[in-house]
Amino acid sequence: MSQHTVTLTDNKTGKTIELPVVEGTHGPPAIDVSKLYREAGFFTYDPGFLSTASCTSQLTFIDGNKGQLLYRGYPIEQLAEKSNFLEVAYLLLYGHLPKPTEYDNFEHVIMHHTMFNETVKNFFDGFRYDAHPMAIMVGVVGSLSAFYHDSTDVNNAVHREIAAHRLIAKMPTIAAASYKHSIGEPFIYPRNDLSYTGNLLHMLFATPCEPYEVNPVAERALDILFILHADHEQNASTSTVRLSGSSGADPFACVSSGIASLWGPAHGGANEEVLKMLDEIGDVKHIDKYIAKAKDKDDPFRLMGFGHRVYKNYDPRAKLIRQTCYDVLESLKINDPMFELAMRLEEIARSDEYFIKRNLYPNVDFYSGIIYKALGIPTNMFTVMFAIARTAGWISHWTEMIGDPAHRIGRPRQIYNGAAMRDFVMPEDR
Numbered sequence: 001m002s003q004h005t006v007t008l009t010d011n012k013t014g015k016t017i018e019l020p021v022v023e024g025t026h027g028p029p030a031i032d033v034s035k036l037y038r039e040a041g042f043f044t045y046d047p048g049f050l051s052t053a054s055c056t057s058q059l060t061f062i063d064g065n066k067g068q069l070l071y072r073g074y075p076i077e078q079l080a081e082k083s084n085f086l087e088v089a090y091l092l093l094y095g096h097l098p099k100p101t102e103y104d105n106f107e108h109v110i111m112h113h114t115m116f117n118e119t120v121k122n123f124f125d126g127f128r129y130d131a132h133p134m135a136i137m138v139g140v141v142g143s144l145s146a147f148y149h150d151s152t153d154v155n156n157a158v159h160r161e162i163a164a165h166r167l168i169a170k171m172p173t174i175a176a177a178s179y180k181h182s183i184g185e186p187f188i189y190p191r192n193d194l195s196y197t198g199n200l201l202h203m204l205f206a207t208p209c210e211p212y213e214v215n216p217v218a219e220r221a222l223d224i225l226f227i228l229h230a231d232h233e234q235n236a237s238t239s240t241v242r243l244s245g246s247s248g249a250d251p252f253a254c255v256s257s258g259i260a261s262l263w264g265p266a267h268g269g270a271n272e273e274v275l276k277m278l279d280e281i282g283d284v285k286h287i288d289k290y291i292a293k294a295k296d297k298d299d300p301f302r303l304m305g306f307g308h309r310v311y312k313n314y315d316p317r318a319k320l321i322r323q324t325c326y327d328v329l330e331s332l333k334i335n336d337p338m339f340e341l342a343m344r345l346e347e348i349a350r351s352d353e354y355f356i357k358r359n360l361y362p363n364v365d366f367y368s369g370i371i372y373k374a375l376g377i378p379t380n381m382f383t384v385m386f387a388i389a390r391t392a393g394w395i396s397h398w399t400e401m402i403g404d405p406a407h408r409i410g411r412p413r414q415i416y417n418g419a420a421m422r423d424f425v426m427p428e429d430r
Contacts, residue, residue, distance in 0.1 A: 004020075004021050005018045005019055005020050006018075006019050006021060006031055007019075008036075008040070010040065010042075015040065017035075017036070017039050017040045019031050019032055019033060019035070019036065020032045022056075024056070025073075026061045026063065026070075027061060027063070030053045037413075043413045043414075043415070045415055049239075053234075054234055054239060054242070054410075055234070055242065055401065055407075056404075057233075057234070057397065057400060058072065058095065058400065059071070059092055059231060059393070059396055059397060059400065060072075060092075060231045060232065060233045060393070061073075061233070062232070062233050062311075064308075064310040064311045067311055067314045067315065067316050067319075068316060069232075069316050069317065071088060071091060071092060071230070071231060072091050072095055072096070074091070076227070076228065076316055076320070077316065077319075077320060079091075079227055080224050080227050080228060080320045083097075083227065084195075084196075084223055084227070085196055085197065085223050085226040085227050085230070085389070085392075086103070086107055086110060086196050087103060088226075088227050088230050088392065089110075089168055089230065089392035090102070090106050092230060092231055092392050092393055092396040093164055093392070093395070093396045093399065109165050109169075110165060110169045110196070111169070111190075111192045111196070111199070112169075113165055113166050113169035113170065114169045114170060114172070114173050114190035114192065114199065115173065115189065115190060116144070116147075116170050116173055116174065117147045117148075119147070120140065120143065120144070120147060121187065123139065123140050123143055124136065124140070124177060124178075124181045124187075127139070127181060129181070129182065129184060130182065131181075131182065132380055133175070133178035133179055133182055133381055133384045134259065134262075134263045134380075134383050134384060134387070136174075136178040136181065136182075137174060137175065137178055137256075137259050137384055137387060138256050138259050138260050138263070139256075140174050140177075141167075141171070141174060141252060141255055141256045142252060142253055142256035143252075144166070144167075144170070144252040145250045145251075145252040145253060148162075148163070148166060148252070150162065151163040151166060151251075152250040152251070152252070154245075154248055154250060154251070154402050155402075157403070160251070160399055160402060160403075161399075163250075163251040163252070163395070164251070164395045164396075164399060167252070167255055167391050167394075167395050168391055168395065171387065171388045171391045172190070172196070172200040172203065172388055173190050173203060175200070175381075175384045175385070175387070175388050176188065176200060176203030176204045177203075178384060179378075179381055179384070180203075180204075182380070185207060186207075186208060187203075188202065188203045188204075188206045188208075189203075190202075190203060195219060195223070196223070196226075197219050197220075197222035197223045197226065198214040198219045200222065200388070201214050201215070201218060201219060201222065201375075202214060204377070205376065215332075217328060217331040217332065218328070218332075218375050220324075221324050221327070221328050221371055221375065222375070224320065224321065224324050225321065225324070225368055225371065225385070225389065226388065226389035227389075228317040228320060228364060228389075229317075229364070229368075229386055229389035229390055230389050230390065230392045230393050231390070231392065231393025231396065231397075232390075232393070233310075235267065236261050236262075236264070236266075236267050237258040237259070237261040237262040237267060237268065237390065237394065238258065238390075238393060238397050240258050240260070240261040241254045241255060241257060241258040241394045241397060241398055242397055242398065242401050242410070243410040244257040244258075245398045245401055245402060246401065246407060246408065246409045246410040247409050247410075248409075251395060251398055254394070254398055255391060255394050255395060258387075258390070258394045259387050262383060262386060262390065263383055268383040268386040268387065269382075269383050270304060270305065270365040271305070271365040271366075271368045271369035271372070271382045271383070271386070272369065272379050272380070272382050273305075273365075274304045274305040274365055274369040275338075275369050275379050275382075276304070276379075277302075277303065277304040277305070278338050278341055278342055278345075279338075281341060281345070282341075283337070283341065284337075284340060284341050284344050287341070287344060287345055287348060290303075291303075291348060291352070295354055303345075303349070303360070304365070304366075305362060305363055305365045305366030305367075305369065306349055306355065306360040306361065306366065307358070307359060307360040307363065308363045311359075311363070314361045315361065315362075315363040315364055317363075317364040318361065318362055318363050318364045318366065318367060321364055321367040321368060321371070322362070324367070324371065325367040325370055325371050325374075328371050328374050328375070329370075329374055332374055332375075334374055336373075336374075338370075338373070339370060339374070342366075342370050346362050346366070349361070349362060350362070368382070368385075368386075369382060372385060
């Protein structure tokens with residue numbers, strides 16, 4: 001915590017106020033404006049909270065200019081290469097990499113919490129056969145608090161830990177059940193002998209008719225994707241989980257609210273939009289036409305999956321997932337014109353001066369959509385896969401916030417610009 005302050009002066013009244021400056025381990029300092037309204041009578045105005053730190057956190061750090069992403073201080077590149085998703089989930093939740101015995105215990109707990117209460121299955125029957133899987137996820141995850149009363153006391157540290165384990169463990173099972181419901185196939189029960197991502201693939205694609213063998217390339221590709229998607233600082237869905245949790249809401253309701261926020265096309269739905277864009281372009285021979293449309297500021301067409309709101313350099317996750325994308329396509333030997341189109345589009349965007357100057361590099365959504373399609377995962381499940389991974393980050397942020405004695409219920413303020421005060425007018429006089 002820095003000891004220096006900044007002085008703000010009201011040019012109208014000449015009144016000054018000293019505000020403390022808060023500094024973290026990395027990143028720019030922040031002006032603590034918590035007493036600004038009380039002492040000076042002003043709010044701050046920051047649409048989209050682009051310059052506002054809503055909390056302190058020890059989980060994730062992003063340096064957009066350097067293209068750097070750290071989980072608990074560890075570079076994402078090292079974690080993607082040397083770790084696995086469950087170990088990263090442990091790291092986010094507990095703050096340190098687990099010792100072998102700690103990891104074994106954690107893995108055992110997660111893999112033995114994968115089943116959900118049998119009566120939860122009845123919820124799926126209430127959804128139309130063609131319901132979007134994300135709509136199902138919002139409803140079913142929110143309902144879990146009605147089944148697991150022994151982990152909803154947010155003031156009980158044991159309850160919080162049990163809830164965290166349950167959410168990380170059950171999310172793949174709920175996701176797979178959402179998919180099976182949408183295609184009219186029976187639910188597949190989880191298998192505790194498989195890995196986290198191997199079990200997910202099994203529940204997605206196995207049927208009672210014949211044995212299913214997990215493809216190790218697909219298994220590892222999903223694991224890397226989940227590591228890269230596990231957390232990303234105070235994004236819209238994470239901020240939603242924190243804001244919901246600040247009221248004391250139970251963790252299942254909070255994560256459900258995060259899923260709802262993630263569903264938006266500007267957030268977790270971006271990889272769906274990439275595939276829609278590729279469908280619209282249709283063929284490699286049309287790329288030049290669509291590149292020209294993307295450069296035309298008066299044309300509504302936008303290249304989806306390029307650039308990032310935070311990263312002003314290459315998205316470090318995209319660098320990692322790019323190679324995984326090529327590995328998957330090569331290993332599975334899929335001959336799909338869409339993949340040729342995507343790779344050609346990537347090549348042009350990475351070499352075209354227009355995109356380079358504007359830092360419009362391919363981002364993680366561009367490659368993840370291609371990988372999911374190659375693995376046979378339908379487009380409407382892309383954001384669901386994102387939600388599975390991000391649950392580790394959501395519940396870690398929620399746990400951190402609830403355990404922070406300084407946390408308060410979120411209550412943003414506003415600048416009211418509606419009608420001035422006026423008197424009610426009787427109907428006959430209007």
